[in-house]
Amino acid sequence: LPALLDHIRKLDQEIQAWVQVSPQRPTGNGPLSEIPFGAKDILETRGLATEYGSPIYKSRIGTSDAALVRDLRRRGGVLLGKTYTTAFAYRQVSPTRNPRNLAHTPGGSSSGSAAAVAAGMVPFAIGTQTGGSVLRPASFCGVTGFKATYGLLPMEGVFPLAKSFDTLGFFTHAASDM
Numbered sequence: 001l002p003a004l005l006d007h008i009r010k011l012d013q014e015i016q017a018w019v020q021v022s023p024q025r026p027t028g029n030g031p032l033s034e035i036p037f038g039a040k041d042i043l044e045t046r047g048l049a050t051e052y053g054s055p056i057y058k059s060r061i062g063t064s065d066a067a068l069v070r071d072l073r074r075r076g077g078v079l080l081g082k083t084y085t086t087a088f089a090y091r092q093v094s095p096t097r098n099p100r101n102l103a104h105t106p107g108g109s110s111s112g113s114a115a116a117v118a119a120g121m122v123p124f125a126i127g128t129q130t131g132g133s134v135l136r137p138a139s140f141c142g143v144t145g146f147k148a149t150y151g152l153l154p155m156e157g158v159f160p161l162a163k164s165f166d167t168l169g170f171f172t173h174a175a176s177d178m
Contacts, residue, residue, distance in 0.1 A: 017038075018116065019083065024045070024079040024080075028073070028076060030076040032076040036077070038079075041053050043082075044065060045065055046064050049062070052088050052089075067157055071154075089109040089130065106140055107139070111140075125170070141171075146169050146172075148168055150165070150167050
């Protein structure tokens, strides 16, 4: 974990994938034992920035973990921190840059999660998709994106954009990691 945190410190000033990096220990043991992950800033996280990408909620701290974050931590995962999103996961641009080419866009609202994985800052990250916000950033940043079937993963604790379309997803370096 210290080497990963050092890597983030070296790269994130230019890429700006992270809203906050503050590792949260696992709450259980399991198949994700000590594997760090990032969470898009529209997922509620206890004790971490949960600003929904909006200046309206600047400095807001989450009071509980979203159901998926809670489950990953119970399985041994280390929540490394929060990744940038567009405001309310909608159209406004986030500060995140594409790590493959800083002059290019990293994609949609889950751009911070995709960029963090593409830059080797974290092995996997959570994103959300209403239209193309997992698959497009995965493609733009050259990583694997997986958008779960609607209703497969629990949306409890995720700021809604369109409840009848919103889904959770993941980013990894390769399909075999997914």
